[in-house]
Amino acid sequence: MKFVTFLDNRQEKVGLVLQDSIYDLTQINHNLPSTLIDILADDDFSLIICQQITNEINRGEHKKALVKEPQILAPIPHPSSFRDAYAFRQHVETSRLNRGLDMIPEFDQFPVFYFSNHQAIQGPGKIIAMEKHFNRMDFELEVAIVIKKEGINIKAEHADEYIGGFMILNDLSARALQMEEMKLNLGPAKGKDFASMFGPYLVTPNEIEKYKVEPKEGHIGNCYDLEMSCSVNNIEVSHGNFKDMHWTFAEIIERISYGVKLYPGDIIGSGTVGTGCFLELNGTGKRQNPAYKEQWLQPNDTIEMSVTGLGKLVNSVHLYTQ
Helix, strand or coil: CCEEEECCEEEEEEEEECCCEEHHHHHHHCCCCCCCHHHCCCCCHHHHHHHHHHHHCCCCCCCCHCCCCECCCCCCCCCEEEEECCCHHHHHHHHHCCCCCCHHHHHHHHCCCEEEECCCCEEEEEECCCCCHHCCCCCEEEEEEEEECCCCCHHHHHHHEEEEEEEEEEEEEEEHHHHHHHHCCCCCCCCCCCCEEEEEEEEEEEHHHHHCCCCCCCCCCCCCCEEEEEECCEEEEEEEEHHHHHHHHHHHHHCCCCEEEEECCCECCCCCCCCHHHHHHHHHHHHHHHCCCCCCCCCCCCEEEECCEEEEEEEEEEECCC
């Protein structure tokens, strides 16, 4: 199933996406929880009801619950936490090579992550940023998961059972701010805390089951063959594949949950896919050609991210003016 969160008279509601249309679940069944986090956490009841509603819509029912011209928010607009991992080897290796560094051996020893700002979550549409954010502003092409049930010390063998769904993630980065603060060996933080965009849908695991492939040798957990791409102003700048994650989400969950409880609504990002940001692309271009002209996001640019089965996330970035 595919879900969205949308605004209706300033009230956040959950919508079920079917045949490119959105149906107001609250209008169909008043017993369903009012937030997507609660629906995922109540999968023994709520997701079964949602599947029944899907079948009814396919039979032509619930036409009065169609939502016209909805204002789409992030699927999980108020997550309990947001962690971002560093799981694609190509991105890490290439980024280090561009800085004249060897591949760091610790990358193969354990998955690493950082905490981002769970209060700066946005969905499709217009993003307002400050002047300093536009000093080498960058996109990051990622996939994120949402945790659906509470757990601690979760083993990778069972960790996929905790995943409620998948979303596209564009983790905006202010690279000048990020590089300044990381000289102090702490971060990233200020270069990352202003906007992370998710959506347009949350897609449940069964929807992408047909894309499942074997993980990389020596790894465990579900892996999916999903093409990922990003265009800026209708020009493709990035292309990768979700199956190229070195660390699976199951292994990342095991690492994150060691001695720490995870909760429904926690978001975990995959990290940037190979070629999935201007920082990497610019570094490779300059390494191969000293005359290469760097590209960064500019005010009024439009970023479109597409992932097989997860839809298309479209945002535009704009300079804050008083």
